[in-house]
Amino acid sequence: MIPARLPRREFLVAALLAVAVTACGGRGDSRVLVAEGVSREVPKDAPVAEVVKGITEFGHALYAAGARDTVNTVLSPLSIAYAFGMARAGAAGVTSAEMDKAFGFPAAGPHTAFNTLSRQIVTVDGPPPAPDPEGERDASSEPRDPVVGIANGLFTQEGLPVRQEFLRTLASQYGAGVHTVDFAKDATGDINAWADEQTAGRVKKVFDQLAPATKLVIANAVYLKADWLHTFAEGPAEENAAFTRADGSEVRTKLMHLTSDLRYASGTGWQAVELPYAKSDLVMWVLVPERGGSPADLLRPAALARVATGLRTASVDLFLPGWDFATGLDLEPPLRKLGLAGIFDHGDFSGIADGIFLGQAIHRANISVDEWGTEAAAVTGLAFPTSARLDRGAKVRADHPFAFAIMHRTTLTPLFIGHVADPTAKA
Known part of the structure; x- marks a missing residue:
């Protein structure tokens, strides 16, 4: 059984008046701002059932809008919902109402529910271990412990004045580390390195490219590796x-x-x-x-x-x-079909920072299934440039x-x- 609550390191929010700046893992030009005083909360009475219902309904609606019958498809409703849940923490006005309707989020936001789900589902503290040679396996091999990871990340332009309340929510409810990067020098390498680490190498690229005007990226990664309880090794294929x-x-x-x-x-x-x-x-x-x-x-x-x-x-x-296959999905077209055109055309994300809009929403997922079990990974990235656009x-x-x-x-x-x-x- 997966433990209902796991020991996890405390995640500290990146404050505007940060007292310390340290280099993060991955490429050397990416940094993590660290400020004291905001630790991961342990929610009580979180609206988990309501949020799960919304994830399930939205996941199928997105699948129906984007999948083709003749093409293999895999996507992670959970990863997409986490990414937009974080964006919801900075949405305002009509935009927050549109997101709540599309994703089935409660009016107060889904944040405590996502915090609770992480504690119930996740089995590893930090990135999943890198794959190691498995050697020979047979029907007598003992099943390995499952590995389930959920990671949330925020990548911001150096010097961008991000709202304090938004940062507090991401730290206290999502455990999101805040990485400062320079988008003018192409920060895709930093984001891709993060995705590669959080998915044990299964997702190596999130964005093909980012607009130079990009100032902030919200990212989520979900990773799963689990053995079957009943393997197919004994049955004659x-x-x-x-x-x-x-x-x-x-x-x-x-x-x-x-x-x-x-x-x-x-x-x-x-x-x-x-x-x-x-x-x-x-x-x-x-x-x-x-x-x-x-x-x-x-x-x-x-x-x-x-x-x-x-x-x-x-x-x-x-x-x-x-x-064994993968899906890469530009989320904007299907989200527009689902009534979310407004978050791209005139979305109000003033709760994150002034003058930003949702410019890209990308989802990548893959899955491998064999006689021993399943390995799957997904990453969702939301890119926010500055200046207005339709x-x-x-x-x-x-x-x-x-x-x-x-x-x-x-x-x-x-x-x-x-x-x-x-x-x-x-x-």
Whole structure:
């Protein structure tokens, strides 16, 4: 089980009248301002259920607006929500109301809920450990402890007068370290180095480039590495099996095979299997529609709720491909479709600093699934330039497009969602 509360180092806010400046990790020209007096809070009575409901609904809406049926997709609703939660701490007026409506944030803001979720989900204090050679593994290998990291970062232009209350919220609720950089000298290297460290090397680039007028970047990273409780190592894999894509064409792939007592649910036109990860409250839901059905429909909040209430232990004979792919998403077009054009055209982020606007919103995610478990990572970056601008046996064959959702079982928070259109493709 993941502990409900983990020992974490105190994160101190970068005050305008900072008493100390020290070099941070990564590139040498990035610095972290440190000021005393603001430590990470331990919230009470945080609106977790309300915020998780908003994350789930927003995650599916974004997925539906940006995903294509024929292309593999993975995104992290949690990472995107964290990034915009931090931005919400500096939003004002109509902009804060628009964000609350789109993301399902409570009127007081989602900050204590995100603080609580971090304490319930995260298993590592600081960046995840770098990958190490795993050596030979077999069916007798002991599952490793899960690694789940959530990191928040704020990158500001040297000398930018950032609002004190905004900095206090990011420090006390998000544990966000504040890195001072020089965007005129291209700070993408600093941000990319941070993302690389926080995702154990899985996300090496956030922005392709940043406008010279950029003054501030808000970033979130989510990392997961977890072994299955029941590995597929013992089951005889089905080699060179046919996987039928949405257009009716076939590709050949290996279908991993597992026969075990698993939690299973089904309904008209769909089946769901819960694959638990070892030593944690994390699970993957494999959501398989009938042939010709839509994986996207199974990621709707109502469908996920039916899965959550319908799961029962059953003997399951599961055939599942492995997959390994990445998604890069410019969030602006789908967010505009979802009614958030205003945060780009005339967003009021005066609670962060004067004269800034949301110029870019980028999300990158990737996932690898094999017979041993799952490794996944996501980074969301928001760039702010200055100046204005406009009980039974069940057989499940995931040998056609299907959806997946990596969930924190206790809170039903979706860490990652997506679908597999072609397990042999890398994107």
